[in-house]
Amino acid sequence: MSAETTERRKASSTAITARNVELTYSDGTRAVRDIDLDIPQGEFFGFLGPNGAGKTTAIKTFVTLLQPTAGSVTVNGFDVGEDPRAVRSSIGYMAQETSVDEELTARENIQYACEIYGVPRSGRVERIDDLLALVDLADVADKQPSGFSGGMKKRLDVATALVHEPPLVFLDEPTTGLDPRARLCLWEHFREINEQGTTMFLTTQYLEEADELCDRLSVIQNGQLIATDSPNALKSQVGGDILGITLEDPTAEQRAHAQRVVRESGLFEEDTIEPTDEGVAIASEHARREGTDLLVALREAGFTVTGFDVRSPTLDDVFLAITGETASEETADEDQPDDTVQTAVSR
Numbered sequence: 001m002s003a004e005t006t007e008r009r010k011a012s013s014t015a016i017t018a019r020n021v022e023l024t025y026s027d028g029t030r031a032v033r034d035i036d037l038d039i040p041q042g043e044f045f046g047f048l049g050p051n052g053a054g055k056t057t058a059i060k061t062f063v064t065l066l067q068p069t070a071g072s073v074t075v076n077g078f079d080v081g082e083d084p085r086a087v088r089s090s091i092g093y094m095a096q097e098t099s100v101d102e103e104l105t106a107r108e109n110i111q112y113a114c115e116i117y118g119v120p121r122s123g124r125v126e127r128i129d130d131l132l133a134l135v136d137l138a139d140v141a142d143k144q145p146s147g148f149s150g151g152m153k154k155r156l157d158v159a160t161a162l163v164h165e166p167p168l169v170f171l172d173e174p175t176t177g178l179d180p181r182a183r184l185c186l187w188e189h190f191r192e193i194n195e196q197g198t199t200m201f202l203t204t205q206y207l208e209e210a211d212e213l214c215d216r217l218s219v220i221q222n223g224q225l226i227a228t229d230s231p232n233a234l235k236s237q238v239g240g241d242i243l244g245i246t247l248e249d250p251t252a253e254q255r256a257h258a259q260r261v262v263r264e265s266g267l268f269e270e271d272t273i274e275p276t277d278e279g280v281a282i283a284s285e286h287a288r289r290e291g292t293d294l295l296v297a298l299r300e301a302g303f304t305v306t307g308f309d310v311r312s313p314t315l316d317d318v319f320l321a322i323t324g325e326t327a328s329e330e331t332a333d334e335d336q337p338d339d340t341v342q343t344a345v346s347r
């Protein structure tokens with residue numbers, strides 16, 4: 001890296017700056033538009049959105065795999081259009097699809113990444129050992145990943161993305177398809193990496209994941225950021241936990257009657273009560289505390305309640321609260337165009 005570029009990087013206190021970014025694929029699909037972002041160094045930031053919302057397209061634009069069709073992006077102080085090589089050497093990228101080579105052992109996979117990123121030979125062995133320890137793969141370092149679980153392969157992906165000690169790491173839906181235990185394990189590694197000072201940029205479809213990890217997040221829908229805030233602030237728009245009541249006989253009349261009973265119980269604010277197909281749902285900070293009193297009120301009004309659950313808000317609840325619409329999947333996977341289209345606009 002030249003002295004000039006190093007100086008530019010030092011001068012930058014934001015990890016990512018995006019201004020009016022737009023990416024339109026060559027078939028005319030406007031996958032992202034009007035993206036404005038300032039992500040400070042050290043932050044754990046997330047994009048939360050359903051399938052097809054534009055998360056991967058945005059991330060590929062930030063990591064220089066796609067060139068924005070309008071607007072500008074600066075990553076670690078380097079412009080993605082003018083200085084793509086400098087951007088790439090200053091970031092780690094964990095793509096949705098694993099980059100693990102099953103012919104190589106875990107250690108060799110990391111060694112290979114060291115070659116690609118030009119990690120100096122001196123200290124390489126130590127660096128590889130540290131990374132294997134960081135992602136809990138030291139015990140299987142000399143095994144081929146063909147026998148690894150999905151979670152272990154993802155952990156190896158994390159290690160290969162970190163070989164050159166990048167100050168910023170992009171994680172594109174890193175836990176999709178993993179079981180809950182593997183997900184928790186990856187979360188711990190991500191937290192640890194962030195605590196060591198690395199800026200993290202995550203995309204996810206799970207509010208729970210964004211909530212666990214992110215300092216701030218943007219909700220993305222149809223390629224646009226519709227809200228950016230802390231997870232707590234976004235969740236508070238939903239109003240708290242969701243209390244769901246299932247009635248034995250949920251006819252329209254019974255559901256309307258149940259809603260009236262909930263309202264008249266005085267336990268919850270009126271605008272937190274919503275009808276559902278099964279009965280009624282209430283979004284409230286007091287959902288857990290008032291739930292049993294509500295059951296008594298419903299029973300006294302003659303209802304048989306066959307189901308009762310209290311759950312944390314989901315992505316759907318947040319979307320509903322912000323937009324008044326559910327987070328429907330914009331595009332079915334079978335509609336996904338093939339790679340040839342992407343190559344046409346890729347570098």
Ligand SMILES: Nc1ncnc2c1ncn2[C@@H]1O[C@H](COP(=O)(O)OP(=O)(O)OP(=O)(O)O)[C@@H](O)[C@H]1O
Nearest residue numbers: 025029031051052053054055056057331337341342
């Ligand atoms: N190569 C391509 N050519 C044309 N359109 C594309 C291409 N890749 C993606 N798209 C479209 O761009 C939009 C955004 O897709 P993108 O993959 O960025 O969304 P996503 O939020 O990452 O979804 P997922 O969770 O499924 O990965 C979708 O409508 C998708 O069909």
